[in-house]
Amino acid sequence: MNELYEKYATEIDEIFTRYPADQRNAAVMPLIFLAQRERGFVPEEALPQISELTGVSETDIRGLLGFYTLFHEQPGGRYRIQVCTDLPCALRGAEKYLQDLCAALGVTEGGTTSDDLFTVQAVKCLAACHRAPVFQLQGDGTIKYYENQSVERTLQVIAGIRELHTSKGGSIG
Secondary structure, three states: OOHHHHHHHHHHHHHHOOOOHHHHHHHHHHHHHHHHHOOOOOOOOHHHHHHHHHOOOHHHHHHHHHHOOOOOOOOOOOEEEEEEOOHHHHHOOHHHHHHHHHHHHOOOOOOEOOOOOEEEEEEOOOOOHHHOOOEEEEEOOEEEEEOOOOHHHHHHHHHHHHHHHHHOOOOOO
């Protein structure tokens, strides 16, 4: 039996009601989100289960995981700071911004802070080239965009989130 389905049968059945019965493959992205929800990334064992439910090949599912910045293949912090490093953003200082931010947080690109709150990642195209450096902050089911960033402003955002977590156990939502 499919473990993903066993665990989330009601939700999966509801997801499938949104699509024609002969187009179960259209539900692949909501099922990826469902698989990611519990652990903050899509575990390897979820791929064949999603494939079985939708008829989409594991290779195509991996392609979606690699393409969309909202999906994560590896564990990370509670929040993901994703910095666009595409060429237009790089020309506006994104690569230096990413290096300096990582240095300030004591991590390398792709690394997670010692408090396990933040993972810093380089991503491609957040559609704000004219306002780079830009990052999106994902966590607690929300996404927020920050444009025209400096390391100092970003560290203020991070400090605010840390304060929420230490004082109230809060979230960015």
